[in-house]
Amino acid sequence: QIGSTYAEALEALGVFGQVKLYDSIADMMRDVVLGRIRAGFGDAPIVAYQLSKNPELGVRLVDGYLPMKKGEVALAVAKENPLLLEKVNASIAKLKESGELSRIFAKYGL
Helix, strand or coil, rough: CCCCCCCCHHHHHHHCCCCCCCCCCHHHHHHCCCCCCCCCCCCCCHHHHHHCCCHHHHHCCCCCCCCCCCCCCCCCCCCCCCHHHHHHHHHHHHHHHHCCCHHHHHHHCC
């Protein structure tokens, strides 16, 4: 994806003949489906979400993939919406308390 910090690392691996950057993961997945590219590389949680919403695509995540590097995940909430921020923070606290957040992070190498 354009703006990704992974492009240079992927090129250095020498696994792909060419590394093409896309405006969005949806655009990349479209080109995989259409056979324009053989494989795509994107943030696992985003790709997994896209696939869950579009299972008919016939695209799959590679089993056993290990992240090249770990990164931060953030959520943005408009300053004018403190009620939403409260709800988001309460939900995150519940996920932490139950251990679900740790399981999600571990699943995606975060």
